[in-house]
Amino acid sequence: MMDKISRFQYKITCFLIGISLAFLWQLTACSKQQTEITPAMTPRKTTPDQVSVTPVRVGILAIDSAVSVNERYSSLLNYLSEVIDRPFELVPLTQESQFTEVAQSNLDFTLNNPLAAVQIRRLYNTKFLTTQSLPQTGSEFGGLIIVKSDSNLQKLEDLKGKKGACINFQTAAAGCVFQIYHLLQNGIDPFTDFSSFVENESQDNIVLGVLNGTIDVGFIRTGQLEKMVAKGLIKSVDQLRVLDPVGDKFLYKHTTRLYPEWPFAALPDTDPQLIVAVKEALLNIPVNHPALVAAKLEGFVPAADYSSLDELIKSLKLKSWDTQ
Template identity: 35%
Template sequence: MAGYIKSICLILLLYGANPVFAAEADPEQPSDRQIQIVDVGILATRGEMAAIARWQPLMDWLDSRIPQTRFQLHPYSLDQMATAVKTQSVDFIITNPGQSVQLGRQYSLSWLATLRSPHQGGTGLAIGSAFVVRATSPYQHIQDLKGRPVAAVSEMAFGGYLTLKREMQQAGIDPTGFFSAVDFSGFPLDAIIYKLRDGGVEGAILPVCQLEDMVRDGLIAQQDFRVLNNQAPQGFGCQTSTRLYPNWSFAKTGKAPEALAKQVSRALLALPEDHPAAKAADSLGWTTPISQLVIDKLYQDLDLHPWQNPWWKEALVWLKVNQQWGWLLVILIVVLNAYHFLLEYRFNQNQKRLLKTQSELNEKIAMLEHAQRVAIVGELGASIAHEISQPLAAIQNYSHGGLVRIQKGHSAADLQPVLENIKHQVTRASEIVQRLRGLINKRATVKVLSDIPAIVNDTLLLLKHESERRRVKMVFSVEGQPRLILVDPVGFQQLILNIVKNGMDACTAENARRPLIEIQLAFRAKDIVVRVADNGKGLDAPADTLQSAFYSTKDDGLGLGLAICTDVVKSHHGVLTMNNRDTGGCIVEILLPANDADEQREQGKTT
């Protein structure tokens, strides 16, 4: 508040001491028609009162140096200043370099002088950004405020958001999405510091020296705030988070005459360093205009330069100049789109045909598997007949014995063991028929939790008579703790049946040895392994060739057995390998993932 009171007192003193102001205050006093009113627009970054206190002494200096003129201040915001220049309602403007470039590239402006900074011997570089945080906050670098809210005066404020935005972009940080929110509060700048002090935001983006000015005016305490990423040059009296750019500029609009502009330029350059007007503006007076190329480069880097048009405007300009190429481009786009739709249509048609072909192929594969199973049953006819004939013969014997006992007058209690034996043999015959039906029936592949050792035992029972006839010894063993595994029971049974039957054929072809087939089932933590080893003649061809469809080493073979086995293993996401044994014969190893009951329940929960 002390700073504002000083400003108001200064304005009142100036207002009472200046004869021009006194003439305005008294409507009865006649005005001098020879006095020329000169309108000067001022960018009021800290509000109208602070702008008048800073720049009115300079107006008084110009009044004293240029006879018959009165320079009148007009404090403006950014938008108001742009409107004043556009409508030529002011003769001169005093603004920061960012707005001076923006306006100078769009409207008729002539640069007369650049304000000299009171630091580093009066350099013309004094504009930049200071990223301010509370002294008690934990942040040490700007990068620490990612996802935090900050405040700034405007998205287009040069000595604030824009200079910091360029600095962050060159450091590989996009400020647009870096902070959780950027509160553009507008003028006066003092309000941003107060919002930071009160905890409304975590950081404030201010012009260079704004913090120091408020401390000097007694509005805030220096120890309550810190500036992050300070890179101020040695001897510069303010902290800055960015590089420094040219200071404020004094420019002539198209409204002011050239003769007056020359007088103003001479008066500005003649202002002594220690004059009250220079001190009020926090400067060492004025110097010749400094090149603003660096500011043009900043706006170009941010894609904000007035001479930079949006891409669609550039495209329209190009089309107007090159209409023939434009029409050719339009035709090309239309043709490419039509070609794209044609390709998409053909792709959809081909996809439908492919799906139909795949469905037909799957159906034919199922038919081949069914035909192969039927063929196996035909080959095992003698074994099947033997299996069924045994329970039938037993039933006949038990029935005859029962009749004999009835004829002899035995009681019903004597007949009970006979009837139970008959029932047992009927059950046995029924199980044999069910196994055959399950093997022969054509049905879709369905995976269920199955008892793997039981499936292997059932398969070996089907081959029992055949193995006895050929005098092939079959040994079945189980390692690990058996558990229910998710498989296709029919496909798995066909897999075991084909491999064991091939082993029997290989064993009987080698007469020098006693035929032996070892079937081993190993339950492991993540998988199960089925090993079928024989002591036959071994592989007659490479394993890949034997597993291909319609290749067979047998004179009457169809070449489907091992091909179907490979498909069954692949459908279970397993691996089938075939190798010759060092001791003679062949070993077939099948590795299947152990999708057991526990995993099935977990999959059900997930689904």
């Protein structure tokens, strides 16, 4: 009898254990299923790419002042913002900061004088996208060596022993270095042959210095005198005289050979798609667009050949002369 009871209890126990195990398995499965469909654990769906709100930083060399560079180029950056649907920020650059800002990768694009631009390209591997084209003068410009119209200085040789000024000995293109190169090619070294040769950050001040006699000779770019007449800073371009003028058909008198105008360049780590978009926008900006009028430009053309500036840099051993 006891064996029967024992066998019966054994069967009941096994049955209950089986039911318990089945119940526990079902709870585990439900818990697992609930865990898998919990919203917090559901993988996020990929949303469509949003247009970036990070400003595209464009560094532009300020020839006169930060105010004037903003007046001239803000409309151009607004145009790029509208076409590309991204905010563009203008960063005024000085002769020195145009190098440091690129070195520190603080910019996406640059627009500066070709001498500095070529040196920056040699040092930091920027890429030229377009070249500025100006009304009537196109995509070339040059440098002037000016004296007062009634000065007895008639030829380059007469400059020996005189006081001169320019913008920057290393990076100012038609505001200094083009003329230094021209003088050296003619056997005159302004650093040793002038009685004094100094830097002055304003071409306006250099012209006024020649007129008031604080200096004998000044270096400026083509179009500078005409700009000062338009601004009422001088009465007439005839108040100054250009030494050793080139006999060509270029609109303005100039002393040096002509070089390609300012390039618009991209930094090496700038988004390639953005580079393509900016280049296309610049090349296709409508004629007489308000942005071009404000910038005093005719438009942009494909990047010119700047090898003549590489040669000048090597010859004068400027900042980047030994860069491979």
